[in-house]
Amino acid sequence: MTEIQELQDLVIQVRRDILRMVHNVNSGHPGGSLGCTEFFVTLYNEIMELKEGFDMDGTGEDIFFLSNGHISPVFYSVLARKGYFPLEELNTFRLINSRLQGHPTTHEGLPGVRVASGSLGQGMSVAIGAALAKKLNKDPHLVFSLHGDGELQEGQNWEAIMFAAAHKVDNLIATVDRNGQQIDGPTEKVMPLGDVAEKFSVFGWKVLHLENGNDLQQVKVKLEEAKSHTGKGQPVCIVMNTVMGHGVDFMMHTHAWHGKAPNDEQLETALAQNPETLGDY
Numbered sequence: 001m002t003e004i005q006e007l008q009d010l011v012i013q014v015r016r017d018i019l020r021m022v023h024n025v026n027s028g029h030p031g032g033s034l035g036c037t038e039f040f041v042t043l044y045n046e047i048m049e050l051k052e053g054f055d056m057d058g059t060g061e062d063i064f065f066l067s068n069g070h071i072s073p074v075f076y077s078v079l080a081r082k083g084y085f086p087l088e089e090l091n092t093f094r095l096i097n098s099r100l101q102g103h104p105t106t107h108e109g110l111p112g113v114r115v116a117s118g119s120l121g122q123g124m125s126v127a128i129g130a131a132l133a134k135k136l137n138k139d140p141h142l143v144f145s146l147h148g149d150g151e152l153q154e155g156q157n158w159e160a161i162m163f164a165a166a167h168k169v170d171n172l173i174a175t176v177d178r179n180g181q182q183i184d185g186p187t188e189k190v191m192p193l194g195d196v197a198e199k200f201s202v203f204g205w206k207v208l209h210l211e212n213g214n215d216l217q218q219v220k221v222k223l224e225e226a227k228s229h230t231g232k233g234q235p236v237c238i239v240m241n242t243v244m245g246h247g248v249d250f251m252m253h254t255h256a257w258h259g260k261a262p263n264d265e266q267l268e269t270a271l272a273q274n275p276e277t278l279g280d281y
Contacts, residue, residue, distance in 0.1 A: 007216050009277035010081065011041050015247045016280060017077035019270050021093040022261040028094060028102060031257035032148065033074035035179050035214070035242040039146070040078040042219045047227070049141060054084060054111035062141045063130060065115055067123020068148035068177070069103040070259070076100050079112035080281070087281040121154025123147060124174065128164050128235075131172040142230060145174045150182030153191045158203070164235040165204025173226045175238040177213070181255040197239045206234040213240035214247075247274055 014037050022028030044050075048062040066075050073093065080087045085099075092098035099108040103118030115126050127145035134141060151157070164172060176196060184190050201207045206229045210222040219240075226236045244258070245251025248270040262270055 004216055007041055007045060010045065011037050011216065012247075012274045013276070013278040013280075014041060014074060014077045014081065015274045016271055016276060017081075017090055018073040019248070019262060019267055019274075020280065021073045021076070021090055023264075023267045024091070025094045026261045028073055028261055029070040029259045030073065030248075030261065031181065031244040031251060031255070031259075032068065032071040032177065032179065034248060034251065035244045035246045036071060036146065036177055037074055037247070038214050038216050038219050039175065039177075039240065039242075040074050042216060042223060043144060044078050044082050046220055047223045048144065056114055058114065058130070058141075059134075059137060059139055060141065063114060063143055065123050065127045065130065065143070065145045066104060066117050067127070067145055068120065068151050069116075069118030069123075071148075072100070072102060072104050072118075075104065075112075081278075082112075084112040085110065090281045120148070120151040121156040123151075124157050124160040124164075127172055127174060128160055128169050131164075131169045131235075132167070134171055135169075141171075142227065143172045145172070147174060147176050148182070149176055149178045149180065149193060149196065150187050150190065152176065152193055152196065153187075161200065161203045161205065168233045169235045170231055170233050172235045173223070173230065173238065174235065175210075175240050177242055178239050179242045179244040181244045181258060183255065183258045185255050197237075200237040200239070204234060205237045206232070208236065208238045210238050210240040213242035249273065 018033045022030045051061040093100045094102050099110040104113045105116045127143050131143040197207045212218050229236050251257040
C-alpha cells in the first residue's frame, strides 16, 4: 500500500501534467480532469488489482472504463505515471497521429485504454458488458467505471442501469462524478438531475455516498467499502462529490474551465499553486 503523502505528491504532479498538456495545444478539458485527480490516483495505485503489462482482454485483473472520455488528460497522466507508456508521450497530447487523442481511442493501441470513449452515455453499457464477460469467464476480478453527472442526461444510461440490476451485475463499481457542472453551465440549470443517489437506489443498485472526492483518504475508504459490497447480487454505485478545477483557485466551482486551456500567464499561476513533486515530463 502507498503512503498517503506519496499519493498526495502524485496528485500534485498529475495536476501539473494536466495543466501543461492542455496548455501545450491550447485545447482540452482541464476542469473535470483536475476534479477527478484524487479518484484516478487512488484507483490505480491503491484499489485495482492489476497485472504486469497490458492486454486488451483484461482477464485475471480489475479493469477500468472512462465513460466521460473528455477528461482524458487525467487518465493519460495516471496511466503514464503507472508505467503503461513513456511519460514523454504526454507531449503528444491531441497532436495529429498521436496515440493520445482528445478522447481516448483504441486504433493506435494505447496501453491502458480498452474502449474509445467520449460519446457520452455509452460507457455504462460497455462496463456492464465487460462485467458480464468476467462472470462468463469465471474471472473473480472487478470492473470499475467513471461517469459524469451531466452525462446521466443521456437516456441510454438508464436502460443500462436497469439492465445491470435486473441481471445482478454485482462485479461492477460505477462512480458518478457529481461536480454539478457541464459544458453549458451548472447541471441544475441545463437539465436538473434530481437525487442521483436515490435514482440509482430505486433502480436496484447498492449506492454509496462519497462526500469529498477531493480528499484522498475519503476516496480510498469509499472505494474499499464499495469493493466489500460486490458479489452480493447488486451493482454498486458511488456518488462522488468533487469540485471542478480543484487545486487551481481560478478554475474551481465554475463550468468556464470545462473545455478551456490556460494561457501562458494562467499556466504559470496554476503551476505555482501545485509545486513540482515528482518531476515534469
